[in-house]
Structures are given as C-alpha cells and as structure tokens.
Amino acid sequence: MNWRKLNRAVHRDAGYFCAALTIVYAISGLAVNHVSDWNPNYKIERVEKRFTSIPITSREEMVAALVDRLDLPGAPKSSFRSAPHLVDLFYDGWSVRADAQAGRATIERPRDRALLRDANFLHLNHPKGLWTWFADGYAILLALLAISGLFILRGRNGITGRGLWFSLAGLAVPVVFVVVMRYL
Amino acid sequence: MKKVLVLAAAIAFVVLGATAFATTYGKAPGAGDPVKLSELLASPEQYVGKIVKVEGVITDVCAKRGCWMAIAGDKEFQSIRFKVEDGVIVIPLEAKGKQAVAEGTFTKVEMTKEQAIEAAKHHAEEQKQPFDPASVTGPTVTYQLMGTGAIIE
Structure with a gap:
C-alpha cells in the first residue's frame, strides 16, 4: 500500500x-x-409573586408565613436570610427569594437544556x-x-x-x- | 443463595445510597474541623492566606458557569463566597439549598468603588436581579474562599 x-x-x-x-x-x-x-446549561424559569408584607421576626416564623402567603408546598428543605427582610427558601431543585417588607417574591425553577x-x-x-x-x-x-x-x-x-x-x-x-x- | 443475593443487594443499596447523596467536587476537604464563619468574619485578618474549611447551606450558585457558590454561616445574615477556578470545578445549580463542606484559601478582596459597582452590576446581571449603583457607597473589602474542593450533601 x-x-x-x-x-x-x-x-x-x-x-x-x-x-x-x-x-x-x-x-x-x-x-x-x-x-x-x-x-448554555439551564433554562431558568422565574415567576414573580406579590403578597401582603409580613412582619420581620425570626427566620422560622417568616418562613412559615411565606409558605402560607405564597401557597408553597410545605416547609422548605432549608432557608436563609441575607438581610432581616430577605428570605430564601430552598426546595428540591427550585427556590424562592422573598422580600418580606416589599411583599415581592421570585420563584426560580432551573431546568436543564x-x-x-x-x-x-x-x-x-x-x-x-x-x-x-x-x-x-x-x-x-x-x-x-x-x-x-x-x-x-x-x-x-x-x-x-x-x-x-x-x-x-x-x-x-x-x-x-x-x-x-x-x-x- | 437467594438470601445472600438479597443481603448483597441491600448492602449495595445502603453503600451506594450513602455515597450517591454526597458528591465531591475537586479535592476532598481535609479531616480537620470546619471553622465557624462567624469566627472567620470576626477576625478575618488572622485567617487571610490560610487554608480553611467551612460548613453550611449553599445559598447561591453561579448560574452560568458554576464557578462560585455562597455558603451560609452559623449566624444569620452571614455568608461567604466559595470561588473556584473556571472549568476546574463546576458547581451545579441544583446544589442551591444543600449542605456543603468546602475548603479553600481564605482571601481578602479589596475593590475601589468603581470596581465594586462593576462587580455588583455583573453579579446582578448574572442572577437576573435589579441593580442600583447607589447601593455601592464606597470601596469595599470582602473575603472569600479560593476553593480547592467541596463535598455537597
């Protein structure tokens, strides 16, 4: 050859x-x-929600109030406050960021492309x-x-x-x- | 024989199940105890340049590149950014809300007001959040971990 x-x-x-x-x-x-x-990896779906503002108390109380106001499916897996009025609620694969004072929340659901x-x-x-x-x-x-x-x-x-x-x-x-x- | 197979399957299920829930990214953190974030942030200069391990809930992740995550501290309103080299470690967005043990070099990041505005603007754009330049009032000093590895949940 x-x-x-x-x-x-x-x-x-x-x-x-x-x-x-x-x-x-x-x-x-x-x-x-x-x-x-x-x-390039995720399509992030963001849904804005409004709610009647909730008092700034303990994180646990605020989380419970947000679950109720935003009609969320039960207690989150974990939660966090970056400031007294800003609460993050973490569920499996999605999360909620809420401003308790302004009565504004963003529900974020990332999905794989x-x-x-x-x-x-x-x-x-x-x-x-x-x-x-x-x-x-x-x-x-x-x-x-x-x-x-x-x-x-x-x-x-x-x-x-x-x-x-x-x-x-x-x-x-x-x-x-x-x-x-x-x-x- | 059947019993042995069932037992082996049960053991495999338990072992694999246990490992499936924790994923190591990069180099596994060392065996030492984690340092409390409140302790780190109370006297940061003492830790600058040192390798430290922290533990906490992942509160945020770089949505585009997976090149950083924020880890909550033991006290409220505290978190630290765990920055990794682009592409070397990629933190998935699904990690948000999970528990992490992360190790890296504790680093001081000093920025002029202009740099801080630019960084905050970039972060807000990446996270699709509104940004007000007036929220940055002057030069900033922050601390982050230059990550070598983490175990997530």
Whole structure:
C-alpha cells in the first residue's frame, strides 16, 4: 500500500470515528461561546409573586408565613436570610427569594437544556478522569484528520495548488487575531 | 443463595445510597474541623492566606458557569463566597439549598468603588436581579474562599 492510499484510509476511518463527537463539540462550542448572552446549561424559569408584607421576626416564623402567603408546598428543605427582610427558601431543585417588607417574591425553577447540558458536560470535560483520556485521544485524532486531509488530493486542487492558499488563509485568521489582540 | 443475593443487594443499596447523596467536587476537604464563619468574619485578618474549611447551606450558585457558590454561616445574615477556578470545578445549580463542606484559601478582596459597582452590576446581571449603583457607597473589602474542593450533601 502506498502512503497516499494509507493516508486516505486513515483520514476516512478517523473521520467516521470522530464525526459524532465533532458535531457534539461543535454545538456545545457555539453554545458556550455565547455564555455572556445566555445560559448554555439551564433554562431558568422565574415567576414573580406579590403578597401582603409580613412582619420581620425570626427566620422560622417568616418562613412559615411565606409558605402560607405564597401557597408553597410545605416547609422548605432549608432557608436563609441575607438581610432581616430577605428570605430564601430552598426546595428540591427550585427556590424562592422573598422580600418580606416589599411583599415581592421570585420563584426560580432551573431546568436543564435538553441534550445541550450533556454536550457541554463532555465538551468542557466535567467528567474528568477517564473522559480526559478519551478526549485527549480524540484531540490527537482531530490533528491526524487535519494533517491527513491536507494530502488527500494531488494536483491543482491539492496542497501544492488551491489547497495551499486555503490552508494559509485558515492559518492567517488566528495569527492575525493573536497579533492584533495581544501584541498591538 | 437467594438470601445472600438479597443481603448483597441491600448492602449495595445502603453503600451506594450513602455515597450517591454526597458528591465531591475537586479535592476532598481535609479531616480537620470546619471553622465557624462567624469566627472567620470576626477576625478575618488572622485567617487571610490560610487554608480553611467551612460548613453550611449553599445559598447561591453561579448560574452560568458554576464557578462560585455562597455558603451560609452559623449566624444569620452571614455568608461567604466559595470561588473556584473556571472549568476546574463546576458547581451545579441544583446544589442551591444543600449542605456543603468546602475548603479553600481564605482571601481578602479589596475593590475601589468603581470596581465594586462593576462587580455588583455583573453579579446582578448574572442572577437576573435589579441593580442600583447607589447601593455601592464606597470601596469595599470582602473575603472569600479560593476553593480547592467541596463535598455537597
């Protein structure tokens, strides 16, 4: 087998193997790139409620009064006051933040973004341990895909012709960004 | 044989159940006793730069990156921010309201008025809460734990 044939076979099979995870990482990459504009992991549902203000007493009394006023499903798992009039009530997977004086409460229910949270979990290497090894192998395969891809075609469209210009353009973009953003 | 299997299943259930309820994030905190937050905040300078362990209810979590959580103290109205390195430890939003034992380096954070306004604004935006710049009246000194690890419930 000559080296070009081997190169094509490596590129083809590594490509098949990496396809699924590349798509997962690409989707997650788009999602986490815009983390300042949205939450890529959770959709947080917030419901505002008004109630007749309650007197500032002990936390336990205030929690009981809030459960009653806001018609909450029983005592919370835990609670906290960051100030005498600000009470947090924590339930399983959701919480309430109430301003006892202003008679205003926000009920907050975070929900996972279906599949996206799983994609981010893998892409950002939250599992650590074994996944780190797998992700390292995947990264090496990606590099192999890129290098083998350069030598798939011969002639006018290959790396000595059109391919060279596109490869240089692809290299120029990050280089320009680094020079402009870091050194100028 | 059946009895042995039932017994083994029961033991596995108890063992796995016990571990399933507590998750370790980062490096597990050391064996020493936790320091009371009221004690830390009463004489903070004594602890700056030292590794301390605290214990309490998680009252807030960074909603976007899971890069910090607030832990309530033993006294009312007190909490401390447990800050972790982005991506190294990720605290899930579901941790809110759960009990945590967390360890890290006790750190002093000094900010000018402008920096404090910017930080408070950023926090309010992240938590989708209203923000009034007038609520920051001057330079601030706060303390936080630069977290190395935590066990949550």
